[in-house]
Amino acid sequence: xxxxxxxxxxxxxxxxxxxxxxxxxxxxxxxxxxxxxxxxxxxxxxxxxxxxxxxxxxxxxxxxxxxxxxxxxxxxxxxxxxxxxxxxxxxxxxxxxxxxxxxxxxxxxxxxxxxxxxxxxxxxxxxxxxxxxxxxxxxxxxxxxxxxxxxxxxxxxxxxxxxxxxxxxxxxxxxxxxxxxxxxxxxxxxxxxxxxxxxxxxxxxxxxxxxxxxxxxxxxxxxxxxxxxxxxxxxxxxxxxxxxxxxxxxxxxxxxxxxxxxxxxxxxxxxxxxxxxxxxxxxxxxxxxxxxxxxxxxxxxxxxxxxxxxxxxxxxxxxxxxxxxxxxxxxxxxxxxxxxxxxxxxxxxxxxxxxxxxxxxxxxxxxxxxxxxxxxxxxxxxxxxxxxxxxxxxxxxxxxxxxxxxxxxxxxxxxxxxxxxxxxxxxxxxxxxxxxxxxxxxxxxxxxxxxxxxxxxxxxxxxxxxxxxxxxxxxxxxxxxxxxxxxxxxxxxxxxxxxxxxxxxxxxxxxxxxxxxxxxxxxxxxxxxxxxxxxxxxxxxxxxxxxxxxxxxxxxxxxxxxxxxxxxxxxxxxxxxxxxxxxxxxxxxxxxxxxxxxxxxxxxxxxxxxxxxxxxxxxxxxxxxxxxxxxx
Numbered sequence: 001x002x003x004x005x006x007x008x009x010x011x012x013x014x015x016x017x018x019x020x021x022x023x024x025x026x027x028x029x030x031x032x033x034x035x036x037x038x039x040x041x042x043x044x045x046x047x048x049x050x051x052x053x054x055x056x057x058x059x060x061x062x063x064x065x066x067x068x069x070x071x072x073x074x075x076x077x078x079x080x081x082x083x084x085x086x087x088x089x090x091x092x093x094x095x096x097x098x099x100x101x102x103x104x105x106x107x108x109x110x111x112x113x114x115x116x117x118x119x120x121x122x123x124x125x126x127x128x129x130x131x132x133x134x135x136x137x138x139x140x141x142x143x144x145x146x147x148x149x150x151x152x153x154x155x156x157x158x159x160x161x162x163x164x165x166x167x168x169x170x171x172x173x174x175x176x177x178x179x180x181x182x183x184x185x186x187x188x189x190x191x192x193x194x195x196x197x198x199x200x201x202x203x204x205x206x207x208x209x210x211x212x213x214x215x216x217x218x219x220x221x222x223x224x225x226x227x228x229x230x231x232x233x234x235x236x237x238x239x240x241x242x243x244x245x246x247x248x249x250x251x252x253x254x255x256x257x258x259x260x261x262x263x264x265x266x267x268x269x270x271x272x273x274x275x276x277x278x279x280x281x282x283x284x285x286x287x288x289x290x291x292x293x294x295x296x297x298x299x300x301x302x303x304x305x306x307x308x309x310x311x312x313x314x315x316x317x318x319x320x321x322x323x324x325x326x327x328x329x330x331x332x333x334x335x336x337x338x339x340x341x342x343x344x345x346x347x348x349x350x351x352x353x354x355x356x357x358x359x360x361x362x363x364x365x366x367x368x369x370x371x372x373x374x375x376x377x378x379x380x381x382x383x384x385x386x387x388x389x390x391x392x393x394x395x396x397x398x399x400x401x402x403x404x405x406x407x408x409x410x411x412x413x414x415x416x417x418x419x420x421x422x423x424x425x426x427x428x429x430x431x432x433x434x435x436x437x438x439x440x441x442x443x444x445x446x447x448x449x450x451x452x453x454x455x456x457x458x459x460x461x462x463x464x465x466x467x468x469x470x471x472x473x474x475x476x477x478x479x480x481x482x483x484x485x486x487x488x489x490x491x492x493x494x495x496x497x498x499x500x501x502x503x504x505x506x507x508x509x510x511x512x513x514x515x516x517x518x519x520x521x522x523x524x525x526x527x528x529x530x531x532x533x534x535x536x537x538x539x540x541x542x543x544x545x546x547x548x549x550x551x552x553x554x555x556x557x558x559x560x561x562x563x564x565x566x567x568x569x570x571x572x573x574x575x576x577x578x579x580x581x582x583x584x585x586x587x588x589x590x591x592x593x594x595x596x597x598x599x600x601x602x603x604x605x606x607x608x609x610x611x612x613x614x615x616x617x618x619x620x621x622x623x624x625x626x627x628x629x630x631x632x
Contacts, residue, residue, distance in 0.1 A: 005404050006032040008456075009074040009100065009125050013037060017061065019045035020106050021078035022054075024133075028104075029053040031132050031400075034076060037064065062087055074100040074125055081112060088115065095119050102126050104135070112138045118150035124408060124427055131403035131425070142175035147196045149429020151216065155236040157410035157431060157455060158188045159379030160218070161272030165225055165234030173214040173232065174200055181212035185219040186273075187238030187377050190411070194432045220373065222270035237272035238377040240341070242301070244334025244370040245279045245289065246320070246355070251365025253288040253295075259358035259367045267353055269371065275378035276301060278337035280308060280329045288365070297380065301337045308332035314354050330355045334372035341374035341453075350374065379454030383488040385447060386456065387471040389464040389495020393421045394581040397501070402493040409458035413447045414470075418462050421582070431455075437602075438522075444473040448481070451488035463498040468518055468546055499544035502577035502605040505587055507619035509575060509607045512626060513541055519556040520547035526556070533560050537567040542613065542622055545606040557606075561595050564608060568592060573609040573620050576600060589615060 006012065012034035016022045022038050022045040029036045036054045038045075039061070046054055057064040069075075069091045077084045081103050092098055092115065100122035101115035111133070113126040123139050130137035143150045151174055152167050154160075173180055181202045184192075192203055202210050217223055217235040225233050243260055264271050276299035283289060284302045293300045305325035313335070316327035326332060331351060338350040353371040386405040391397040403425055406412055411431040412419065419434040426432060435443050447459045447470075461469030471492050478490070503510045515536050521529060536543050543564075548557045564572070570593035578586040578601070588598050592608060600606070613622045 004033055005128065005401065005408055006034075006125075008408070009121060011035070011072055012074045012076060013068050013072045014076045014078070015061070015065075016078040017042065018078075018106065022046065024104060024106060024108050025076065025078050026051070026053070028076070028129065028132060031404075032076070032129070034074075037068070062090075065091060069099070072099045074102065074121065076102045076104060076125075076129065078104045078106055081114065084114060100125050102129055104129065104133070108133050109135055110138050111135045113140065117141050117144075118153045123150075127407045127425075127427060128404045131407055132400050134400070143171075144428050146175070146177065146199075147428045148174060148199060149191060151234065154191060154216075154429070155187070155218070155238065158377050159239055159381060159454060160187060160377065161237040161239060161270070163217075163222070163235035163237050163270060163272055166227075166229075166232035167234050169232030170214045170216065170234045178213040179210045181215045183215065183217050183219070185217075185221070186240045186373070187218055187236075188431075190431050190433060191429065194430070220270060220273035221268050222264070222272075223268075235270075237270040239273055239275040239380070240338075240374045240377050241269060241273045241352075242275050242334050242337035242341075242372050242374060243277050244330035244332070244337070244355075244372065245277055245283075246329030246333075246368040247279075247283065247286065247288070248365040248367075249286070251286070251288050251367050252360075252363045253291040255358065255360045255363045255365055256288050256292050256367050258360055259356075259369045262358065263353060263356060263369050263371065267371070269352075274298065275341070275374065276337065278303065278333035280305060280324055280326065280333065282324065283329075299378070299380075301333070301340075303333055303336050307336060311335050314351070328355070330368040330370040331372075334370045338372035338374040341376045341378060343375055376453060381454035383451035383454045384456040385451045385474060385488050385490045386458040386493060387465045387469075387474055387490065388458050388460045388493045389466070389469060389497075390418060390422055390460050390462055391496040392498065392501035392581040393418075393462065393579065395422070395424060397496055397581050398422075399493065399495065402495055405491075405493050406458050406460065408456070410455040411447075411450050412458045412460060413443050413450075414460035415443075415462075418460050421462075422460065440470065440473055441477070444470060444477050447474060448477055448488075461495075463501070464495045466492055466494070467497050467516070498546065498580070498605045499607070501580035502544070502575065502607055505577055505580050505585070506575040506589065506607065507621050509542055509573075509609055509613060509620045509622050510544075511622040511624050512610065512612065514544065515541045516544040516546060518546040519549075519560060520553070521556070529556070530559065530563070533563045537564045540567070540610045542610045543608045545608065547602055548604055548606050549600045550602050557600060558596060561592065564592055568608075568611065572611070573613050573615045575607040575620050576604050577607070578604045580605070589618060589620060 014025045014034040014036045016025045022042050037057050040056050095116050096119050098116045100120040103112040103114050111126045111130040113122040117123040127137045177200045179202050180200050215233045278301040281302040281304050308326040311332035313328040313331040321327040350372040352373050355368045355370040357368050359366045388402050388405050406425045413433045415437050416434040447457045451457045459470045465471040517532050572592040574590050574592050574595050576588040
């Protein structure tokens with residue numbers, strides 16, 4: 001199933017008013033699923049009479065923009081920046097509600113984030129468009145220049161709710177690189193691990209040398225800030241609170257809503273920190289609950305009485321048990337809902353508020369409310385897994401789709417070296433998790449967990465993700481977890497493989513039948529690897545050897561050489577290519593007999609020719625026609 005890299009920006013409108021602008025944006029519309037609006041005078045720039053992505057507007061551009069503006073989440077112009085400013089000026093209201101506005105110059109050299117860079121997503125869209133067309137993204141915000149996350153969008157990837165505070169003043173303090181204290185009580189802390197060394201955030205108790213000029217609270221607590229305070233503060237509320245509800249049949253939405261509001265107020269909880277409602281399954285059709293959840297966009301989690309009965313609670317009721325088969329609904333449901341968002345095996349008591357019973361004069365029914373806190377936040381989104389092949393390591397060897405996938409992901413996960421190679425693609429404030437080379441399974445588990453939590457996760461592999469890469473491990477573990485094949489959505493982005501990159505640096509060694517064999521026995525028994533080496537050598541395949549030698553695995557390459565020498569001449573051409581297309585690239589042309597006399601490590605790919613392969617002027621050539629054995 002193909003997933004759109006630009007889904008989060010839809011609907012997108014693209015606007016061009018010149019023939020060259022139309023041609024510039026037309027191919028981009030295919031990638032972004034945008035509708036391209038053009039004046040009638042530019043219809044001649046479209047090959048044929050119609051195009052599914054093109055619509056013609058009549059009248060002035062200003063009038064047309066006024067019509068489509070309310071329905072767009074993003075607009076991409078191929079127009080002079082000044083003209084765009086004048087056209088959209090009457091439509092701008094506030095950065096919190098205005099759509100993203102991006103400008104592409106007619107030469108296709110630059111993409112400019114013009115309006116709503118943070119909250120509207122124009123900065124990230126600008127980068128994504130730039131990678132699609134091979135342009136340079138231009139971001140002019142202070143946080144981008146400092147390589148910092150915009151404080152007003154800090155919690156967006158994890159579904160946090162933006163609370164009250166003086167956002168302008170706190171953002172200004174960050175832009176001035178003044179110390180800004182961060183007090184985080186709940187929610188994902190991964191954003192802290194990817195800050196630049198000179199960031200202004202004070203993440204621990206401040207000392208006298210770092211007296212903060214502003215503060216950021218990340219908490220489930222609702223704090224009251226004095227509006228005229230000279231010390232600006234803001235608050236984010238990760239959605240970690242699960243509200244357990246038990247109610248009489250026919251209880252109105254107003255009763256449930258009022259009860260939750262009163263409990264939150266008395267315990268100083270932010271309603272923005274509520275993840276959802278939990279109850280017993282026989283209440284799944286309760287109208288008041290359904291109306292409230294729809295209005296607040298809260299999920300309604302239901303549990304069978306047998307499940308709730310197994311939960312230890314502080315205030316069980318025999319009366320409730322006689323009526324519905326479990327001594328607790330509100331408390332047990334809240335605990336069970338929170339448990340689903342805890343780490344595997346985590347069984348700590350998460351109940352914050354024991355059950356409280358409410359009635360409201362003049363309204364039917366009664367409600368019981370309890371609150372539990374989860375370890376991880378609820379995002380309210382369906383996650384995605386981008387399995388991305390980054391090619392040999394140079395950015396210009398990556399596909400535009402692969403670059404865009406990395407740039408648009410909420411979280412990028414990969415081996416530390418590969419993360420370093422793609423750093424220029426990362427956005428300021430983007431979540432990144434790098435792990436050592438031996439922790440492939442941990443990377444896959446982490447990526448799946450975050451995607452199941454609602455994030456878009458890019459898992460990167462060098463070369464092609466589906467060839468000795470992470471794609472296989474991720475899909476295996478999804479299958480083992482009972483994945484339905486749809487959620488989270490998965491897409492594999494191909495990359496230039498190591499054998500292709502190595503071959504391109506030495507000539508045409510792969511011009512005839514070839515195969516690839518990894519000498520790593522971490523996931524494949526060595527006996528099977530030897531069997532494959534024997535078969536490939538005997539069949540006279542050109543062979544690419546992956547993972548030929550490590551610090552602890554040194555004998556396998558010698559065994560492989562011995563096997564090939566049984567079937568091929570000692571002077572069979574061999575190429576050793578280390579770190580193809582990277583700054584420390586090393587290329588060695590040698591023979592099968594002299595193979596071990598050269599440096600070889602895990603970053604090397606070895607190409608062993610067949611009987612037709614030869615060396616000519618430092619080029620390794622395998623003919624298209626087979627010139628080896630003569631047929632009898």
